Amino acid sequence: MRDGAVRSVQVFLIRASDAAKGQPMRARVANRKGRSRQRRVVHRELLQIDGRSVEMSVKLNPRARRLIVKVHPTTGEVSVTAPSKRALDRAVEFARGERDWIARQLARVPSRVVLVPGVRIPFRGEDHLILRDADERGVTIDEDKSIIRVGGRAEHAPRRLQDFLKRRARLEVETRSFEFAARIGAKPRRVTVRDTASRWGSCSTTRSLSYSWRLILAPPFVLDYVVAHEVAHLREMNHGASFWRLVRELVGDVKRPQAWLRQHGVSLHRYAPR
Numbered sequence: 380m381r382d383g384a385v386r387s388v389q390v391f392l393i394r395a396s397d398a399a400k401g402q403p404m405r406a407r408v409a410n411r412k413g414r415s416r417q418r419r420v421v422h423r424e425l426l427q428i429d430g431r432s433v434e435m436s437v438k439l440n441p442r443a444r445r446l447i448v449k450v451h452p453t454t455g456e457v458s459v460t461a462p463s464k465r466a467l468d469r470a471v472e473f474a475r476g477e478r479d480w481i482a483r484q485l486a487r488v489p490s491r492v493v494l495v496p497g498v499r500i501p502f503r504g505e506d507h508l509i510l511r512d513a514d515e516r517g518v519t520i521d522e523d524k525s526i527i528r529v530g531g532r533a534e535h536a537p538r539r540l541q542d543f544l545k546r547r548a549r550l551e552v553e554t555r556s557f558e559f560a561a562r563i564g565a566k567p568r569r570v571t572v573r574d575t576a577s578r579w580g581s582c583s584t585t586r587s588l589s590y591s592w593r594l595i596l597a598p599p600f601v602l603d604y605v606v607a608h609e610v611a612h613l614r615e616m617n618h619g620a621s622f623w624r625l626v627r628e629l630v631g632d633v634k635r636p637q638a639w640l641r642q643h644g645v646s647l648h649r650y651a652p653r
């Protein structure tokens with residue numbers, strides 16, 4: 380099934396076998412379901428990088444035309460892809476030769492933020508401090524003071540906080556989806572939140588809308604744009620002129636939220652790492 384979707388910018392850092400020396404390439408990789416299934420992880424290799432062992436997936440993809448080394452910009456996952464079984468050894472050799480480049484990309488991967496008392500996280504685009512609250516059992520938020528309080532046992536804090544954020548995200552995207560849909564005479568069948576790496580939202584042909592819970596971390600105008608985008612797909616399952624007219628009818632400007640997602644979208648994956 381083809382979905383309409385707002386894809387997160389999956390700019391993998393890649394290094395291809397025929398790339399000019401010293402010129403790392405950036406490429407967009409559309410991670411469609413059907414395609415990714417064809418990429419088979421054959422085995423894993425350890426690379427020695429800056430005195431530590433880094434695991435690298437060795438993949439086979441008949442569609443690849445070159446040997447490609449990739450570093451995922453948020454997870455730091457390293458992989459190398461070969462077009463054929465015969466080229467597997469050469470692919471691993473190629474990756475070993477690119478160790479310095481891999482090390483430089485890994486140094487740029489943003490640090491991960493585990494949700495524990497003492498750290499700051501964005502909530503609806505505003506920085507909030509997480510504090511322990513020994514008297515309360517659940518999670519409470521004080522948006523005026525920019526504080527999120529978490530109760531219960533300390534070791535359960537990350538799970539409790541993530542559940543809380545997911546609940547808030549679901550409430551928000553559900554409310555907005557039905558509001559926007561009513562304005563353009565449409566009705567979603569179902570609204571869900573997930574933890575997707577490659578898209579912020581999607582609309583299926585069965586009128587099910589799905590969103591990344593991480594949108595609750597972004598400013599409201601960004602969440603609104605993603606919701607308007609998916610809701611507009613209920614009427615127009617394409618990205619034609621009338622589709623964009625509907626989106627603008629719902630949220631006005633689309634350039635600003637799109638630019639925000641391009642610039643900051645990846646950083647939302649730092650929090651509560653998968």
Ligand SMILES: [Zn+2]
Pocket residue numbers: 383384385608612617618
């Ligand atoms: Zn779309």
